[in-house]
Amino acid sequence: METRAGDPGAFAQFDLNRVDSPAFVVDAAKLRANLAVLADVRDRAGIKVLAALKAFSMWKVAPIVGEYLDGVCTSGLWEAKLAAEHYSGEIATYCAAYKAQDMAEILQLSDHVIFNSPGQHARFAGEIASAQAAGDQFDIGLRINPLHAEGEVPRYDPCAPHSRLGFPVDQLLPEHLEGVSGLHFHTLCEQDFEPLKRTWEALEARIAPYFGQLKWLNFGGGHHITRADYQRDDLVAFLREVKARTGCEIYLEPGEAVALDAGILVGTVLDTHWNGMQLGITDISATCHMPDVIEAPYRPAMLGELPIDEYEDGGEGGAPVRLGGPSCLAGDVIGDYRLPNGAEPGTRFAFLDQAHYSMVKTTTFNGVPLPSIWLWDSESDRLEKVKGFTYEDFRDRLS
Numbered sequence: 001m002e003t004r005a006g007d008p009g010a011f012a013q014f015d016l017n018r019v020d021s022p023a024f025v026v027d028a029a030k031l032r033a034n035l036a037v038l039a040d041v042r043d044r045a046g047i048k049v050l051a052a053l054k055a056f057s058m059w060k061v062a063p064i065v066g067e068y069l070d071g072v073c074t075s076g077l078w079e080a081k082l083a084a085e086h087y088s089g090e091i092a093t094y095c096a097a098y099k100a101q102d103m104a105e106i107l108q109l110s111d112h113v114i115f116n117s118p119g120q121h122a123r124f125a126g127e128i129a130s131a132q133a134a135g136d137q138f139d140i141g142l143r144i145n146p147l148h149a150e151g152e153v154p155r156y157d158p159c160a161p162h163s164r165l166g167f168p169v170d171q172l173l174p175e176h177l178e179g180v181s182g183l184h185f186h187t188l189c190e191q192d193f194e195p196l197k198r199t200w201e202a203l204e205a206r207i208a209p210y211f212g213q214l215k216w217l218n219f220g221g222g223h224h225i226t227r228a229d230y231q232r233d234d235l236v237a238f239l240r241e242v243k244a245r246t247g248c249e250i251y252l253e254p255g256e257a258v259a260l261d262a263g264i265l266v267g268t269v270l271d272t273h274w275n276g277m278q279l280g281i282t283d284i285s286a287t288c289h290m291p292d293v294i295e296a297p298y299r300p301a302m303l304g305e306l307p308i309d310e311y312e313d314g315g316e317g318g319a320p321v322r323l324g325g326p327s328c329l330a331g332d333v334i335g336d337y338r339l340p341n342g343a344e345p346g347t348r349f350a351f352l353d354q355a356h357y358s359m360v361k362t363t364t365f366n367g368v369p370l371p372s373i374w375l376w377d378s379e380s381d382r383l384e385k386v387k388g389f390t391y392e393d394f395r396d397r398l399s
């Protein structure tokens with residue numbers, strides 16, 4: 001999978017020795033810039049935009065998110081609790097399947113509770129009635145599967161054959177929408193406007209009979225709205241038209257677009273050796289710190305890296321080095337890079353665009369330490385260590 005982010009922005013001027021290693025550094029100014037773009041789309045289109053906590057939930061910056069957006073979307077009880085404790089605005093919760101023991105609290109915390117199937121909705125009718133009787137105010141939603149695939153990679157395509165995500169729209173019957181105020185679909189991943197438009201064109205006729213009874217439509221995430229070349233004017237025109245035609249409030253819930261290019265992961269080369277090519281072992285692990293590198297897979301861009309093909313053409317600078325983590329996993333390989341400052345042990349480097357889907361996914365497999373978390377503001381140059389992790393954090397998760 002080819003990522004279309006990786007713009008260094010202000011990080012091009014950041015001295016990597018100002019933080020410990022490994023460390024995530026998030027630029028508050030870039031975050032604000034992304035949020036301003038999302039708020040502008042929201043205002044021009046007359047819709048609501050929620051930030052997807054699954055992508056980026058560094059709650060230290062929750063007040064910044066709250067300044068711009070209408071709230072957050074969450075993936076279950078723990079994110080909904082985090083949202084209620086730290087974020088402002090609406091909370092929309094969707095989970096592929098809820099547990100009975102979580103339901104009462106989810107209904108209490110959330111403004112929208114979105115089910116993945118009419119079956120689960122029906123099974124929780126008792127909990128829903130009790131919550132309503134207790135005065136909890138929430139809308140029920142249903143996630144549908146538009147059965148229109150736009151994904152490049154099946155793993156990231158909720159419309160791939162036999163997908164469990166969303167109720168297949170060809171099975172939707174009027175009785176499935178009793179007590180349902182909104183429909184939700186999420187089918188995109190790092191995509192442009194056209195795939196959203198095509199999805200809507202494939203879906204609209206199937207759900208049009210219900211427009212009169214629905215309050216809202218939620219078009220999920222996966223919209224790369226804050227990428228410089230995203231077609232924002234087309235999106236705004238489309239959203240205005242859909243809102244007018246359906247009479248529904250429209251929601252988008254981007255995650256990646258909120259934090260796009262707003263963070264780096266700083267690491268250090270620990271050792272090098274040769275096995276048919278130059279190898280570098282670093283304190284950043286793909287499997288522990290950037291699992292999408294292996295899962296997607298993709299190659300994260302490096303701050304200031306030298307192009308590999310220029311070396312092949314006899315260009316200046318060092319040979320490519322295959323960087324990998326300190327873990328035991330043979331496949332804990334990040335990729336081949338020509339580091340801007342060479343690859344001697346002790347050299348600092350940074351991977352770009354690591355604020356989303358990395359910080360939220362870290363693990364301590366092999367006892368590999370978690371990266372600390374820093375907040376930088378490239379406008380004021382203020383730098384603050386938000387969080388460091390200790391041996392005790394690792395130990396206390398295990399027994």
Ligand SMILES: Cc1ncc(COP(=O)(O)O)c(C=O)c1O
Pocket residue numbers: 052054055073094186188189190220221222223253254255256257
């Ligand atoms: C239901 C739902 N909403 C929103 C998102 C956020 O998507 P993205 O971060 O790609 O914008 C996801 C991502 O998987 C999702 O599953």
